[in-house]
Amino acid sequence: MSAALLEVRALYAGYGELEVLQGVDVRVGAGELVAVLGANGAGKTTLLRAISKVEATPRSGSVVFDGVDLAGLAPQRIVALGLSQIPEGRQLFGELSVEDNLMLGAYRRERGARAESLNRAYELFPSLRARRNHSAASLSGGEQQMLAIGRALMARPRVLMLDEPSTGLAPRVVEQIFTILTRLRSAGTGILLVEQNAFLALRHADRAYVMAHGSVALEGEARTLAADESVRRIYLGAALDEEQTNGKDVT
Amino acid sequence: MIDFVLQLVIAGLTVGSAYALVALGYHVILRATRAINFSQGEFVVLGGLIAYTFVHVLHASPWLGLLGATAAGFALGWIYERIVLRPAARNGDIAVIIATIGCVFILLYGHALIWGSLPQPLPPFTGAQGQALHPGGVAIQEQSLWVFALLAFALFVLWLLFERTTFGKAIRAAAVNPIGAQLVGIDVNAARAASVGIAIALAAFGGTLLGPITLVGGTAGTAIAIKGFVGAVVGGLDSPLGCALGGLAVGVIEKLLAGWLPYQAVDPVVYTLLLFALIVRPQGLLGRRGAVRD
Numbered sequence: 001m002s003a004a005l006l007e008v009r010a011l012y013a014g015y016g017e018l019e020v021l022q023g024v025d026v027r028v029g030a031g032e033l034v035a036v037l038g039a040n041g042a043g044k045t046t047l048l049r050a051i052s053k054v055e056a057t058p059r060s061g062s063v064v065f066d067g068v069d070l071a072g073l074a075p076q077r078i079v080a081l082g083l084s085q086i087p088e089g090r091q092l093f094g095e096l097s098v099e100d101n102l103m104l105g106a107y108r109r110e111r112g113a114r115a116e117s118l119n120r121a122y123e124l125f126p127s128l129r130a131r132r133n134h135s136a137a138s139l140s141g142g143e144q145q146m147l148a149i150g151r152a153l154m155a156r157p158r159v160l161m162l163d164e165p166s167t168g169l170a171p172r173v174v175e176q177i178f179t180i181l182t183r184l185r186s187a188g189t190g191i192l193l194v195e196q197n198a199f200l201a202l203r204h205a206d207r208a209y210v211m212a213h214g215s216v217a218l219e220g221e222a223r224t225l226a227a228d229e230s231v232r233r234i235y236l237g238a239a240l241d242e243e244q245t246n247g248k249d250v251t
Numbered sequence: 252m253i254d255f256v257l258q259l260v261i262a263g264l265t266v267g268s269a270y271a272l273v274a275l276g277y278h279v280i281l282r283a284t285r286a287i288n289f290s291q292g293e294f295v296v297l298g299g300l301i302a303y304t305f306v307h308v309l310h311a312s313p314w315l316g317l318l319g320a321t322a323a324g325f326a327l328g329w330i331y332e333r334i335v336l337r338p339a340a341r342n343g344d345i346a347v348i349i350a351t352i353g354c355v356f357i358l359l360y361g362h363a364l365i366w367g368s369l370p371q372p373l374p375p376f377t378g379a380q381g382q383a384l385h386p387g388g389v390a391i392q393e394q395s396l397w398v399f400a401l402l403a404f405a406l407f408v409l410w411l412l413f414e415r416t417t418f419g420k421a422i423r424a425a426a427v428n429p430i431g432a433q434l435v436g437i438d439v440n441a442a443r444a445a446s447v448g449i450a451i452a453l454a455a456f457g458g459t460l461l462g463p464i465t466l467v468g469g470t471a472g473t474a475i476a477i478k479g480f481v482g483a484v485v486g487g488l489d490s491p492l493g494c495a496l497g498g499l500a501v502g503v504i505e506k507l508l509a510g511w512l513p514y515q516a517v518d519p520v521v522y523t524l525l526l527f528a529l530i531v532r533p534q535g536l537l538g539r540r541g542a543v544r545d
Binding site: 052054055074075076079080084085087090091092093094095096100103104105107108111151152154155 | 417420421423424427428430431432433434435436437438
């Protein structure tokens with residue numbers, strides 16, 4: 001295994017008085033697609049929030065990105081280092097244009113680099129180019145997810161974290177998103193993917209963690225986990241049930 | 252008769268310019284912090300007093316006074332966000348509103364302690380005090396023309412900032428979606444402080460513009476704060492253009508009423524307009540329903 005680009009060790013984190021993560025260890029290497037699975041309330045979203053230091057607050061443990069300890073760094077410094085997140089609900093700038101959303105994605109980069117990245121984003125998502133002057137709020141759900149991905153890529157992250165990018169999207173769009181993630185992985189980007197749809201995630205991931213009650217219950221090669229009888233019964237079964245009841249993860 | 256009405260309209264647009272700048276300040280701060288800053292009017296007064304200090308103590312030109320007051324307004328707004336609005340926000344929206352009302356009195360009596368409680372004169376930007384032009388029988392003070400021109404200039408600068416610069420768009424992004432803004436690397440706290448800085452700079456700018464016409468200092472701040480608020484609500488708190496036009500409209504209505512009604516009747520009518528707007532069209536003339544809360 002290559003040296004991890006993102007290394008989370010014994011992370012405890014939560015919101016105010018509420019502690020959600022109870023000592024989580026996760027690593028993501030360059031060019032590796034790592035999935036985080038688990039039931040609602042297991043702490044998957046909190047893990048991403050605590051790494052980005054947006055909303056959730058780390059209490060103890062460490063997050064090291066490319067040899068830099070993120071303790072004491074503000075969220076904007078973390079983005080500048082090359083660690084980006086596409087959050088739950090996308091969190092786009094609704095009243096701003098598609099192009100403004102993309103340009104702000106490169107906010108921490110020097111001015112000259114923005115135009116080139118913008119072109120690359122439009123090549124990846126031609127439908128966004130056609131709607132460049134429309135407001136982000138006017139886009140369809142699928143286009144909004146494309147825009148969220150495009151905006152995050154404008155920062156040229158070396159590790160990209162995604163929180164349930166498939167939620168509420170048509171299968172064709174989901175397939176398109178995973179094609180892009182696979183391409184990013186080939187280009188050396190590390191990907192940390194939180195996903196409710198465990199089958200989908202395990203099909204594309206190299207490795208996976210299964211979280212339960214704020215800590216990692218299981219980890220291993222995606223193929224091994226997908227074949228594991230107890231994982232199939234407990235987690236994949238649970239994930240399927242949740243899909244059917246249309247559950248939504250809030251932690 | 253027409254001349255008399257025109258005269259009142261010009262006087263109304265002049266004071267209305269200050270209301271417009273205050274209304275824009277409400278808009279900018281509301282968007283960034285979701286609070287109404289009731290001390291806005293006192294910062295108008297403070298801006299005029301800072302310009303007064305530049306002119307009468309440092310013997311600078313009124314133009315340098317305008318620049319100094321505006322820059323000082325931005326700095327004071329930034330500090331005000333850090334030491335008043337942000338800490339108060341941790342205790343909820345009501346705490347912020349009460350804190351801004353508290354600051355009205357701190358500033359009001361603070362001004363009086365430093366500059367005395369009597370209003371002070373400020374020289375006009377060009378020409379002699381009270382000097383007027385007479386195009387077609389209507390008297391217009393030269394300073395009124397500066398007020399209109401510089402209000403237009405301020406609106407243009409604001410438009411450039413928020414529509415054409417990355418920094419301005421980052422401020423808007425931080426206001427629309429603070430979580431998304433943090434995740435692209437925008438310093439949301441700095442964006443909020445800058446927003447309040449801009450709002451207070453507008454207030455100080457307005458106080459200096461109007462100073463040569465109304466004098467600076469004294470207790471005018473409360474009326475300016477409330478009339479600017481009426482303008483913002485009538486025009487639409489979520490619409491910059493609505494705030495500017497609403498402020499100007501309140502100024503004109505106030506002066507037209509003053510042309511015929513006894514002075515005690517003017518303010519009640521203006522505030523009835525506020526009640527009317529809040530009941531009949533709470534989003535304002537140019538605002539969208541519920542836009543501020545989204």
